[in-house]
Amino acid sequence: MKKEKEKGSKRFVYTAIAGSVVLMIVLTLSTLWASRKTVSSTDEAVAAVSSFYLEAMADQRAQTITNLINSNFEHMEKALDVIEEEQVESQEDLRRLLGEIKRLLSLQRFALVDTDNVVYTQYTTYSGGSRYDFLQAKELQGNVISTINMYGSSKQLCLAIPVKGLTIMGKPVKACFVQIDIREIADLLAFEDDGRTYFGLYAENGGNLTDTDLGQIISGENFLKGTKDYLSQESWQRVSSDFAEGKSGSVTLNAGGMMEALCYTSVPYTGWMMAVLIRESIIEEQIHGISDNNRLTSRMLILVTLITVLAFASVLILQLRKTSTIKLEAEKATSRLFQSMANIDSMTGIRNKHAYSEYERMLNSKIQEGDLGGKLAVLVCDINGLKYVNDTLGHAAGDQLIKDASNLLCEYFDHGAVFRVGGDEFTIILHDKGFERMDEDLAAINRVIEDNITKEKVVVSIGHSVLREDDKQIKDAFERADQMMYERKQELKAMGAKTRES
Amino acid sequence: MFFGVKKIRKAAFLAAAVAVIAISQAGCATESVTQSALPKEDKPPSPVVSAVDFEHELDSYVPKKDEYNFYFTYKIVHPWWDAVALGMEDAQRQYLERGVTVTYEYMAPSEASAEDQKERLSLLEPDDYDVVGVDVADDAIISPVLDEMMDEGFKIMTFSSSDASEGCKRIAYVGNTHNYQDGADLTEALCEKLGYKGKVAILVGSKGAPCHEDRARGAKDTIAKYTDMEIVAVEYDMDSIDKAYDLTLGIIKDHPDLDGIICCNMSNPVGAARAITEKGSSAVIVGMDHDKEALRYLNDGIIYCLGVQDCYSIGFDTIQVAVKIADGNPPGVLYPDKANEITTIIYQEDAAMMLKLLYGDIL
Numbered sequence: 069m070k071k072e073k074e075k076g077s078k079r080f081v082y083t084a085i086a087g088s089v090v091l092m093i094v095l096t097l098s099t100l101w102a103s104r105k106t107v108s109s110t111d112e113a114v115a116a117v118s119s120f121y122l123e124a125m126a127d128q129r130a131q132t133i134t135n136l137i138n139s140n141f142e143h144m145e146k147a148l149d150v151i152e153e154e155q156v157e158s159q160e161d162l163r164r165l166l167g168e169i170k171r172l173l174s175l176q177r178f179a180l181v182d183t184d185n186v187v188y189t190q191y192t193t194y195s196g197g198s199r200y201d202f203l204q205a206k207e208l209q210g211n212v213i214s215t216i217n218m219y220g221s222s223k224q225l226c227l228a229i230p231v232k233g234l235t236i237m238g239k240p241v242k243a244c245f246v247q248i249d250i251r252e253i254a255d256l257l258a259f260e261d262d263g264r265t266y267f268g269l270y271a272e273n274g275g276n277l278t279d280t281d282l283g284q285i286i287s288g289e290n291f292l293k294g295t296k297d298y299l300s301q302e303s304w305q306r307v308s309s310d311f312a313e314g315k316s317g318s319v320t321l322n323a324g325g326m327m328e329a330l331c332y333t334s335v336p337y338t339g340w341m342m343a344v345l346i347r348e349s350i351i352e353e354q355i356h357g358i359s360d361n362n363r364l365t366s367r368m369l370i371l372v373t374l375i376t377v378l379a380f381a382s383v384l385i386l387q388l389r390k391t392s393t394i395k396l397e398a399e400k401a402t403s404r405l406f407q408s409m410a411n412i413d414s415m416t417g418i419r420n421k422h423a424y425s426e427y428e429r430m431l432n433s434k435i436q437e438g439d440l441g442g443k444l445a446v447l448v449c450d451i452n453g454l455k456y457v458n459d460t461l462g463h464a465a466g467d468q469l470i471k472d473a474s475n476l477l478c479e480y481f482d483h484g485a486v487f488r489v490g491g492d493e494f495t496i497i498l499h500d501k502g503f504e505r506m507d508e509d510l511a512a513i514n515r516v517i518e519d520n521i522t523k524e525k526v527v528v529s530i531g532h533s534v535l536r537e538d539d540k541q542i543k544d545a546f547e548r549a550d551q552m553m554y555e556r557k558q559e560l561k562a563m564g565a566k567t568r569e570s
Numbered sequence: 571m572f573f574g575v576k577k578i579r580k581a582a583f584l585a586a587a588v589a590v591i592a593i594s595q596a597g598c599a600t601e602s603v604t605q606s607a608l609p610k611e612d613k614p615p616s617p618v619v620s621a622v623d624f625e626h627e628l629d630s631y632v633p634k635k636d637e638y639n640f641y642f643t644y645k646i647v648h649p650w651w652d653a654v655a656l657g658m659e660d661a662q663r664q665y666l667e668r669g670v671t672v673t674y675e676y677m678a679p680s681e682a683s684a685e686d687q688k689e690r691l692s693l694l695e696p697d698d699y700d701v702v703g704v705d706v707a708d709d710a711i712i713s714p715v716l717d718e719m720m721d722e723g724f725k726i727m728t729f730s731s732s733d734a735s736e737g738c739k740r741i742a743y744v745g746n747t748h749n750y751q752d753g754a755d756l757t758e759a760l761c762e763k764l765g766y767k768g769k770v771a772i773l774v775g776s777k778g779a780p781c782h783e784d785r786a787r788g789a790k791d792t793i794a795k796y797t798d799m800e801i802v803a804v805e806y807d808m809d810s811i812d813k814a815y816d817l818t819l820g821i822i823k824d825h826p827d828l829d830g831i832i833c834c835n836m837s838n839p840v841g842a843a844r845a846i847t848e849k850g851s852s853a854v855i856v857g858m859d860h861d862k863e864a865l866r867y868l869n870d871g872i873i874y875c876l877g878v879q880d881c882y883s884i885g886f887d888t889i890q891v892a893v894k895i896a897d898g899n900p901p902g903v904l905y906p907d908k909a910n911e912i913t914t915i916i917y918q919e920d921a922a923m924m925l926k927l928l929y930g931d932i933l
Contacts, residue, residue: 159675163673185647186677191662191666191671191672191673191674192658192659192662192673192674192675192676193674193675193676193677194655194675194676194677195647195676195677195678195680197647197680198647198648198649198651198652199649199652199655217928217929218656219622219624219652219653219656219881219882219927219928219929
């Protein structure tokens with residue numbers, strides 16, 4: 069039974085260890101798998117994020133240009149309101165007024181055009197018929213947005229609105245316009261981002277409006293010409309077609325192994341295309357940085373889990389061992405208790421007949437082996453008048469009498485082995501020191517017993533016999549002592565001690 | 571920042587610098603400073619990187635006043651003079667940055683007319699303008715007018731491509747001083763291309779316009795050097811592309827075996843190229859200036875070569891000289907009587923770069 073319990077405990081420990089190991093393996097493998105899955109998902113996400121990011125940037129910048137255009141149109145309308153209220157009688161008056169309006173409304177070249185296509189600005193008055201295409205018409209049909217090439221010096225956005233009913237120095241005014249250097253628009257749209265992104269403004273034929281480089285692979289040249297070597301024929305034709313039709317799109321360029329994400333969108337009303345470019349490795353670096361952190365966190369998690377599981381397993385094993393030990397000890401104690409209960413007389417607390425039998429068997433073995441080691445005596449004791457007490461005073465008094473007898477015997481033969489072997493019978497084995505004191509102790513106890521007769525206290529008849537050399541077993545001495553006990557009982561009766569009958 | 575906005579400008583500046591060095595080393599210190607990169611025997615024409623300098627800075631002269639007001643008039647409303655205007659505006663901006671306000675009028679008729687120019691000048695008052703600049707429409711008609719104005723107290727300068735007659739009292743001239751040589755150089759290139767043999771026509775701009783007449787003269791004198799070359803027609807388009815086209819059609823009709831056409835102004839080569847293309851003629855065209863359509867014809871091989879004047883520099887220098895004249899400085903130390911501006915002959919291989927430089931590769 070005990071062995072089965074130990075086996076069960078071991079099985080539990082082994083199962084716990086094996087479970088922990090399996091748990092750790094599963095955890096580790098799942099984390100590694102999740103980590104790899106994250107990396108591959110990251111790569112897939114980079115392209116999508118690049119495109120999305122660039123699209124948002126392009127749209128945002130295109131919207132800024134649209135806002136700029138709208139605000140300039142509004143400013144021109146306000147400017148015309150101001151001019152209509154002013155008395156302009158000379159070239160000087162007009163120049164001063166135009167200068168004031170430019171300053172107040174933060175306009176760049178702000179000009180009025182009369183019906184002879186003479187252009188009036190703050191500092192110059194010039195014939196502008198060949199300089200501005202929108203002046204070819206006799207009158208403007210609405211707001212005009214055009215791109216002007218100032219030969220090699222710059223390219224400018226020109227915004228014009230028709231003017232009616234305004235006369236300056238006797239000349240009807242035909243139009244009003246502002247010119248904005250496209251490079252200044254580009255500066256407005258640029259922001260510092262450590263060169264991570266690039267953008268450029270282009271005409272629908274790919275012509276570069278700002279003479280700027282788009283990243284490291286497309287220099288300040290025609291966009292379509294610059295991208296031709298980095299795109300497949302099909303992709304390039306799609307981009308060219310998108311440019312011609314003013315459609316948005318995105319492509320990925322492979323420039324010497326470096327992947328560049330490129331997004332383009334039309335800038336409303338201008339006929340321009342805006343291209344935004346970012347190196348995918350920049351986004352990869354950003355996202356992989358996060359990925360690496362996640363992987364590091366996962367590894368740390370694995371390590372912590374591993375340590376936790378190991379610690380848990382260790383504690384579990386120690387706890388199991390401790391529990392087993394406690395159980396074992398408890399079982400031993402129980403065993404001892406059961407053994408004790410089997411050998412102890414419950415009423416008196418001294419050893420019982422079962423114990424005496426084992427003890428006698430052990431002594432007999434030694435006698436037979438000649439290994440007894442010293443002299444031994446057997447004392448046979450019997451309580452006088454127990455039946456009488458039971459019958460007259462009740463069993464409780466009888467039990468007390470037994471306890472008194474036991475206490476008395478144990479008191480005087482404290483170096484001997486005292487056994488209750490029957491209802492009112494005790495056997496005492498004296499050995500070594502107990503044997504040496506036997507005569508002295510017998511004399512003392514018999515005096516007490518004899519005194520007890522008159523005191524009506526416990527009276528015990530004691531017979532004794534020393535184990536002789538020719539005795540084969542304890543029983544031999546026991547019988548002699550028993551005989552002597554009966555004789556003593558008679559003596560005590562004669563002294564007045566109670567008998568079974570009295 | 572990732573914007574190299576000055577790249578093109580710097581390239582142009584460097585190219586112009588190279589061109590200037592090339593001129594000086596070639597020993598062109600005479601009246602003509604034309605950089606005629608003429609092709610040598612069995613050698614392709616030397617590539618001309620750039621003919622226009624957009625990178626200018628005012629010299630160290632300190633103006634005596636804070637404000638100047640000028641009046642300029644030129645032959646005709648035309649893109650060529652728009653390029654001159656850009657150079658003028660650049661100078662005006664730079665003076666403004668130095669605290670000097672320069673204002674001016676820059677006016678022209680929609681059709682070339684010496685009488686219109688005369689009338690415009692007659693409306694001016696000496697006190698209204700510090701300097702009056704004139705791109706002479708017809709030297710015979712305008713030069714006396716300028717002399718009268720000088721007598722009235724006007725400070726007169728001439729500019730752009732046409733100076734007044736020799737002996738005119740005008741103070742100085744800024745512009746092309748070598749129109750005759752330009753005509754001669756273009757014609758020389760044509761003669762070489764034709765193997766110094768063939769029939770050619772000359773298209774001229776406005777009658778009496780000094781620059782056009784001088785170029786035509788240079789062309790005629792060059793043709794005269796070669797006995798196997800013959801001039802079959804000389805016509806004036808009055809600075810009209812449509813008229814140049816019509817005239818060319820007529821010349822081709824009259825001379826189906828025409829070998830070449832010499833064009834003396836900006837509209838001539840455009841009209842001639844349109845007609846040549848339409849009729850499938852093999853006539854070789856040489857001409858002047860940087861019209862966008864002409865440059866495309868050059869790029870396509872329809873036009874053989876073009877003489878490109880540095881209009882931007884002409885405009886820039888005109889304002890600088892005008893300020894010095896306004897301050898009462900005579901020509902000599904601070905500015906020359908005639909400021910030299912270069913003309914560069916460009917060929918087919920240079921056309922794309924010139925188109926991009928001037929027109930920015932936009933539609």
